[in-house]
Amino acid sequence: MTKLRNEQGSALMMALMITIVALGIGTALLATSVAQQRAAGNQQSSETAYSLAEAALNAQVFELSQQWPTSGDAPRPSGSPGYGYPMSCNAASNGTSYCPAANDLSSYTPGSQTCPAGTQGDAWSSSSSVTNGWTTYVRDAGVTGSSSQSLFTSTGTTGEEGALAYDASASGSVWVRAVGIVNCHIAVLVTKVSDQIVSLNFPKFVLDANSFSVSDNGQKDIVNVQDTNGNTSQISLRCTGSTYGNGAQPPNPTCAGLQNPSQVQPAPSYASPPAASPTLNATQLLAVKKLAIQKGTYIPASVACSSITAAQLQGSTVYIEGNASCYGNGGISIPSNPQINAPPLAPGLLVLVNGTISFTGSATFYGVIYAPNTGAYTGDVVTLGGTSTVIGGVNVDGNAALNVGSSGNGAVNCTDTSDSQKCGDLEYNAAAFSGLSGFDGAASAPNMFRQLPNNQ
Amino acid sequence: MMYARDQRGFTLIELLVAMVISMIVMGSAVAILTVILNDNRYDNLRDGAQADAQTMVDRLSRELRSASAPSAGSGGLLAKATSYDISFATVNATPGSAPTGNPANQIWVRYCLDGNDILWRQSTTPSSTTSTVPDTSACPSTSSAWVTAASSACCVELNDVTNEIGGDTTRPLFTFGPSGWSSVSQINSVQLNLYVDKNPGHRPGPRELMSGIYLRNELASPTANLTALPTTNQQGADVQLNGSLSFDPNGQVLSYQWYEGVSCPTPPSSAPSSGAIPGATTQLYDAGEFPARSQPLFALAVTNTGGLTNCNSQQVTIP
Numbered sequence: 219m220t221k222l223r224n225e226q227g228s229a230l231m232m233a234l235m236i237t238i239v240a241l242g243i244g245t246a247l248l249a250t251s252v253a254q255q256r257a258a259g260n261q262q263s264s265e266t267a268y269s270l271a272e273a274a275l276n277a278q279v280f281e282l283s284q285q286w287p288t289s290g291d292a293p294r295p296s297g298s299p300g301y302g303y304p305m306s307c308n309a310a311s312n313g314t315s316y317c318p319a320a321n322d323l324s325s326y327t328p329g330s331q332t333c334p335a336g337t338q339g340d341a342w343s344s345s346s347s348v349t350n351g352w353t354t355y356v357r358d359a360g361v362t363g364s365s366s367q368s369l370f371t372s373t374g375t376t377g378e379e380g381a382l383a384y385d386a387s388a389s390g391s392v393w394v395r396a397v398g399i400v401n402c403h404i405a406v407l408v409t410k411v412s413d414q415i416v417s418l419n420f421p422k423f424v425l426d427a428n429s430f431s432v433s434d435n436g437q438k439d440i441v442n443v444q445d446t447n448g449n450t451s452q453i454s455l456r457c458t459g460s461t462y463g464n465g466a467q468p469p470n471p472t473c474a475g476l477q478n479p480s481q482v483q484p485a486p487s488y489a490s491p492p493a494a495s496p497t498l499n500a501t502q503l504l505a506v507k508k509l510a511i512q513k514g515t516y517i518p519a520s521v522a523c524s525s526i527t528a529a530q531l532q533g534s535t536v537y538i539e540g541n542a543s544c545y546g547n548g549g550i551s552i553p554s555n556p557q558i559n560a561p562p563l564a565p566g567l568l569v570l571v572n573g574t575i576s577f578t579g580s581a582t583f584y585g586v587i588y589a590p591n592t593g594a595y596t597g598d599v600v601t602l603g604g605t606s607t608v609i610g611g612v613n614v615d616g617n618a619a620l621n622v623g624s625s626g627n628g629a630v631n632c633t634d635t636s637d638s639q640k641c642g643d644l645e646y647n648a649a650a651f652s653g654l655s656g657f658d659g660a661a662s663a664p665n666m667f668r669q670l671p672n673n674q
Numbered sequence: 675m676m677y678a679r680d681q682r683g684f685t686l687i688e689l690l691v692a693m694v695i696s697m698i699v700m701g702s703a704v705a706i707l708t709v710i711l712n713d714n715r716y717d718n719l720r721d722g723a724q725a726d727a728q729t730m731v732d733r734l735s736r737e738l739r740s741a742s743a744p745s746a747g748s749g750g751l752l753a754k755a756t757s758y759d760i761s762f763a764t765v766n767a768t769p770g771s772a773p774t775g776n777p778a779n780q781i782w783v784r785y786c787l788d789g790n791d792i793l794w795r796q797s798t799t800p801s802s803t804t805s806t807v808p809d810t811s812a813c814p815s816t817s818s819a820w821v822t823a824a825s826s827a828c829c830v831e832l833n834d835v836t837n838e839i840g841g842d843t844t845r846p847l848f849t850f851g852p853s854g855w856s857s858v859s860q861i862n863s864v865q866l867n868l869y870v871d872k873n874p875g876h877r878p879g880p881r882e883l884m885s886g887i888y889l890r891n892e893l894a895s896p897t898a899n900l901t902a903l904p905t906t907n908q909q910g911a912d913v914q915l916n917g918s919l920s921f922d923p924n925g926q927v928l929s930y931q932w933y934e935g936v937s938c939p940t941p942p943s944s945a946p947s948s949g950a951i952p953g954a955t956t957q958l959y960d961a962g963e964f965p966a967r968s969q970p971l972f973a974l975a976v977t978n979t980g981g982l983t984n985c986n987s988q989q990v991t992i993p
Contacts, residue, residue: 231696235703242710249714253721257728261883264732368777371769412979414927419918419958652955661925664980665742667890669735671767 263401268669270323270398271405274352277318278307278394279411283659286413286512287316287356287384287392303383306342308353316356323352333402338672340397340404341372342379350399357381359391359410367391370408372674390415391663395670406674410666415509416658418502420586420613421493424451424646425622427614428458428495431475431598434624440481441622442642449648451611453482454489458617459596483642496590496615503590505656506569510537512657523549523573528556528581534653537569544573545595552577552606559584565610565650574599577606584609585650591616602643610650719872723834724881727870730793730832731883737764737783738864738887743980750859751889753807757846758787758838760864761807766799775802784820786813787847791839793832793868796820836871836880845869862892893978895943896922898986900974904964904993911992913961917974920957926978932959933973938985945975945983968992 287303307317331350333339339348342355357378360366370393371377378393385392390413398405424443432440444450457473476482498506510516515533517526523544530536531552544550550573558581559566565585568575572593577583583606589599591614598621599614605625612620623643684692741751741762754761761784766772772779780803784796794814798821808819837845851863864887871880899919905912917930936949951959964970973987 232699235699239703239706242707246710246714246717250717253717257721257724261728365772365777369765369772369779374769416927417930417956419956422960658927661927664893664924664926664978665891667740667742668765669739671736674767674769 259401260403263403264405267398267400267403268405268407270352270400271396271407272398273323274318274354274398275394275396275407275409277322278354278356278396279409279660279662281316281318282356282392282394282411283414283661285316286508286657286660288388288512289384289386289514303356305383306353306355309351318354331402337402338404339399341406341673342395342397348399348402348404350401352399353397355393355395356383357393357395358384358386359389359393361387362389362391366393367410370395370410370668370670372670385413404672406670406672408668408670410663411660412663413512413660414658415655416505418498418506418654418656420588420651420654421454421497422451422611422648422651423454423489423493423613424611425620425644426454426493426497427599427612427620428456428596428617429473429475430455430620430622432477432481432622432624434481435477437478437480438625439483439642440476440624440644441486442483442645443486444484445645445647445649447648449646450484450487451646451648452487452489454493456492456495456617497588497613498590502656503569503571505658506535506567507537508657509655510535510569519572524551526550528552528554528558531568531583532558532563532566534559534564534566535569535655536566537571538573539571540573540593542572542593544570545593545597546574549574549576551575552581553579555580555582557582557584564653565647567654570599574601576601576603577608578603580605582607582609584647586610586613586654588613589615589618591618605643607643607645609645610647612644716873720870720881723870723872724883726832727835727868727881727883730795731866731868731885733795734785734866735885735887736767738762739890740764740767741889742778742780742891743893750857750861751892752850752858752861752864753782754784754810755848755850755858755861755864757843757848759810759813760785760848761810763807773799773801776800778803782807782820784810784815786810787835787838788813789838791833791835791874793835793847795831834870834872836869836874837867839871839874861889862894863888893980893982894923895982896920896926896928896976896978896984898942898974898976898984900972900986900988902961902972902988902990904990911964911966913964913970913972913990913992915954915959915961915972915974916957917959917976918957920974920976920984922976922978924978926980928976928978930955930957931975931977932961933975933987934961935971936973937971937987938973938975942985943983945977945985946973949973964990964992966992 303316304311304314307314309320309323311317312320333348337348340353358381366378367389373379392411393408394411395406395408425441434440443453455473507516513533513535515536517530517538519539519541523540526538550570560582567585568587570589574595587600587608591599594616596617597619599618600612601621602608602623606623614620625643741764743751752760752762761782763780764783766779766781776799781797781799785793787793796814798808798819809815809817837847845867847866847868849865850861851865855861866885866887868883869880870883897920899917901916903914905914915932920928922928931945932951932954933946933949934951936946938946951961961972969989969991971987971989973985975983975985977983
């Protein structure tokens with residue numbers, strides 16, 4: 219017992235030594251672990267911030283693919299002197315036009331956090347505090363060929379920060395800048411987004427309808443199926459419950475309301491079977507509508523057709539909704555002698571969805587008139603009265619008809635190849651069909667995705 | 675007697691034994707503390723090296739994500755891709771005026787690991803977007819085409835990168851996707867595994883930093899699909915050409931060009947040089963009249979907005 223009591227001191231000393239050593243090892247391991255954890259945490263936060271920014275970027279591109287921001291399609295809030303495009307979008311912008319829906323990015327929404335002083339935040343934000351979350355910006359990419367189309371400059375006199383928040387230059391391109399901040403780590407991405415304009419496979423018929431009529435029995439050239447470049451077109455007639463055609467001129471098809479074979483020059487060929495109706499399906503029609511909206515040549519159903527003027531019919535793509543009152547006397551009527559889409563302008567596409575259009579003067583329309591005839595009208599949807607002329611083609615869906623008129627502009631056996639003398643009320647022009655197009659969304663332009671330094 | 679014996683003190687033997695034990699304990703403690711202090715010092719050095727490496731990885735990742743083809747229509751974003759050497763064009767992150775012939779302000783960047791465990795970064799700003807990557811034969815390259823080491827703007831480097839230490843080839847710095855790629859132009863992703871070790875061969879082992887980068891600007895070729903069907907009408911046999919099954923893997927809009935009487939080049943990544951049918955720029959085309967029992971040949975070349983083309987051809991037998 220005595221000996222053991224004498225050895226208690228050394229045991230305490232050894233225990234202390236071991237404890238000190240263990241503490242030292244533990245402290246070192248803890249420091250290493252903390253450093254590793256901090257490094258891994260920083261890396262994870264940076265990667266998550268990148269993912270958040272990329273998700274916001276993609277969501278903003280999707281919004282642009284639904285509706286392209288142009289001066290012709292700017293929502294103008296009441297009392298706002300300028301265009302209504304938001305200068306930026308974030309989670310608080312939910313429901314605002316042209317902004318991603320907050321739900322689309324909700325899985326990335328980080329909690330509130332106070333970041334240390336000096337933390338790099340969004341360089342475009344006016345707030346001095348850094349807040350976790352996402353922000354997107356849409357900016358005009360400048361006119362085609364300008365340096366801002368090739369290179370995104372964040373700030374400065376030529377920077378995109380102060381540019382307009384829509385395609386003000388009508389170049390079909392905008393820059394989208396997206397910022398993601400997670401755990402006080404930031405990622406800044408940018409890409410150029412271009413509208414996607416697709417060609418329409420529109421059948422090249424000078425006349426595509428259920429039937430048509432001519433109100434003259436002479437030998438005038440009323441319909442000319444050959445254009446000035448020698449291209450010829452067939453005529454497509456569906457003849458469903460035929461309304462026109464006296465069975466005599468010509469007998470095949472009987473719904474061709476000619477009163478003299480020479481009224482169509484050169485001798486026509488009739489498509490067999492005829493082209494299907496409708497010519498454009500709902501998706502294609504929507505693409506045309508969106509393109510017209512983009513170009514500012516969309517006329518909604520709320521506009522009375524009788525108030526529409528010839529000037530409103532001019533444009534590469536004009537889309538008129540029309541309504542149930544847009545028929546007969548309530549339809550579009552173009553008197554006098556306007557030249558619509560006359561050279562050097564390119565031929566246009568005029569879509570009249572629900573209604574009728576009548577040219578009563580000596581107007582000349584260059585392009586294609588297309589009437590989807592959603593009102594299921596069976597009369598004349600398009601009437602070329604007076605001495606009016608369409609140089610291009612006319613296409614009418616359903617059981618509706620086309621009244622080509624009677625004037626033929628006085629030309630008989632017309633051999634004019636320069637259009638200096640009109641050869642008929644309806645003249646074929648193959649070139650009028652080659653540029654028909656629609657808006658098919660938006661996509662990141664190839665080669666234009668960038669991750670910017672955090673301070674840009 | 676008991677009291678006297680309790681007061682007698684330690685014998686020499688006891689004292690020596692106690693001293694020896696104490697020295698062993700103290701020696702062990704000092705040795706362990708020395709190891710701890712050394713490890714702590716190395717830890718600090720490794721932390722510093724890891725921070726430097728992380729900065730390099732972040733920069734490399736950002737530059738790879740912004741990698742872009744020098745010119746439209748050139749598929750593939752990497753000019754060189756090996757396990758320890760990578761070169762590509764990216765956008766200069768430093769704001770400034772872009773050269774006239776290089777409006778996108780692109781720079782050539784090269785990252786390579788030399789035999790001294792140093793990861794080099796070299797860069798240069800070409801005056802033209804059509805330039806090719808400068809010499810990459812040595813690491814680092816001494817070509818004057820790269821910014822030279824004498825320049826303050828040159829050659830960010832990272833030490834203690836031990837991927838290839840001692841000739842070890844089992845730890846590539848760069849690996850590329852998709853799996854099975856056979857040419858650099860096919861690469862669309864880069865996996866980065868960077869090993870940093872301040873004291874190779876000693877515990878603890880190297881620290882590994884990883885990053886995976888998808889090359890979002892990678893351009894993919896479209897695919898041209900066509901059908902050519904003869905149909906009869908009043909004038910004779912007609913041929914309807916349909917290219918609507920053509921597609922672009924990235925959803926880019928395609929432009930169409932039809933050809934008659936020619937086949938596609940080999941490889942079919944470009945359009946025929948002749949035989950274009952004027953104005954045939956849509957998916958569907960009416961190719962006109964053909965005599966009975968003739969066998970006209972048609973080709974379709976589709977081009978995406980990135981400038982990449984794919985061609986396909988088909989021969990039709992007219993009944």
